[in-house]
Amino acid sequence: MLPDSLSTQVKVLGPTRFPNPLLQIRSTFVERDRVLLPSTLQELEPYLHREPPSFEMAGPRRELFFDPSTIACGILTCGGLCPGLNDVLRSVVLSLTYAYGVPTIYGFRYGYAGLAAKNGLEPLSLTPAVVEDIHTKGGTLLGSSRGPQELGDMIETLERLKVRVLFAVGGDGTLRGASALAQEILRRGLEIAVVGIPKTIDNDILWVERSFGFATAVEEATRALEAAHAEARGALGGIGLVKLMGRHSGFITAHASLANSDVNFCLVPEVPFRLEAFLGALEARLRARGHAVVAVAEGAAQELLPSSGERDASGNLRLGDVGLFLRGEISRYLQGCGLEFSIKYIDPSYIIRGVAANAADSEYCLALGQHAVHAGMAGRTDLMIGYWNGHFAYVPLALATAQRKQIHPQSELWQRVLGATGQPDMS
Structure with missing residues (x-):
């Protein structure tokens, strides 16, 4: 409005x-x-x-x-x-x-x-x-x-x-x-x-x-996704998992996923997902294509992680590490499926910021x-x-400062992300 x-x-x-x-x-x-x-x-x-x-x-x-x-x-x-x-x-x-x-x-x-x-x-x-x-x-x-x-x-x-x-x-x-x-x-x-x-x-x-800084961040994030894709394609059951910046808004993750177009799963704070649905979709992707690239914003899936309740000097709630969380959950799930896999986890946050x-x-x-x-x-x-x-x-x-700008799930931007990644509805 x-x-x-x-x-x-x-x-x-x-x-x-x-x-x-x-x-x-x-x-x-x-x-x-x-x-x-x-x-x-x-x-x-x-x-x-x-x-x-x-x-x-x-x-x-x-x-x-x-x-x-x-x-x-x-x-x-x-x-x-x-x-x-x-x-x-x-x-x-x-x-x-x-x-x-x-x-x-x-x-x-x-x-x-x-x-x-x-x-x-x-x-x-x-x-x-x-x-x-x-x-x-x-x-x-x-x-x-x-x-x-x-x-x-x-x-x-x-x-x-x-x-x-x-x-x-x-x-x-x-x-x-x-x-x-x-x-x-x-x-x-x-x-x-x-x-x-x-x-x-x-x-x-x-x-x-x-x-300002956003265009540079997307450019640098795209390099990380390119490396993740190369690593994923180079291994049997290869998974490139990249955690990008975005506490409350997933714009870097969304735009880098579009710029790269090799991302199969784009996870952002504005679009919650069920862990079981994501893991099932990832398994299906590995069985069909043999590799996958996952881009996740740092603020995504916080509802699935335990909260410390701590805040930084600006009053922001300290986030749980969604990248490490997903790496652990993916490993446990795929081991249970009997699939051979290899996860390469990349966190370029401070490289991009500086x-x-x-x-x-x-x-x-x-x-x-x-x-x-x-x-x-x-x-x-x-x-x-x-x-x-x-x-x-x-x-x-x-x-x-009245409110924060975020990705709307019905926006043209998010619909383009869904079209580029091909990821299913995981809500």
Whole structure:
């Protein structure tokens, strides 16, 4: 269900008052254009006689809220590693420096922990020279962490350093933290903008058709599946079992399965399955074809595993290892069937997370960073840079974090997965 128009409105610190320095080199600017949320005739039908919901289009404005030559900006990265983090950092620094002439940019180390003075983590001074080649490396120059910090402590740091725009790069937990920070800043009447840049390798944030790092993750996951297929074909009763990332959403597993097209079983969190049905279907596949490839998202089949009840610093429930679980269950089942088999188990998670971004993601990260800078300079706050219906847009953080993006079992994507794998209904 599409949100109403009121919930798509982005907060603004105040009226714009300074000319944009880009006026000297750029001829086109965003005026009042907006990005429609509906994308099909069926979705548009209820709005034939009223304005459909829309997002404010991202891009540079002719006038700014801040005088860029007099302010400092800050940036931090939170959560797990993801291809493209350094690309985003570099884009923000280059855009602030060369497009807007911002003289001081702070890189807060290890996420929100670096913004809290009590932790004693001095920020890095970021310049074009510092970020010159970081996009060629995986990980994040600034380091990352999970978990919240005290709002007052972080705001004191921003005020002490005269930071007027903070860029927070992270997933849903990071964005919720950014929203809480932005709202407290507004409550105190301070002129500090908070702009989120959505980072989720799982591609599970709403109103972002493809999050950065996802294309790289699918590409690397496909390599793991190719290796699993080679191993499976090279043994009598060979089984290639690959566990991929995806706590709550199986987009990496689904898209890698489609890109590879050698996967026979694609298991994702959104589509529960009965263990007995899966094992029976796997046995039938081995008897008919002699080998099989299984791709499973890390969050799949958690209802079949014992739960420790433990949570990480972000509050996420610690998952059971579905890969090891399935390897054990497959072995026990096939031994009982008297079949000769060989399982090769591959878990490339941290290899995928830590690689540098591919070309498609690098270009995308550049655009996200540029649009984040445009938003901050124009005084937009409590928002993230989204991408919807082919356009970059400003999405209120409350809307972006309202729920998680997941694969719908009736979606075109999942129907294509079923067609490519040929797996039966195992519910």
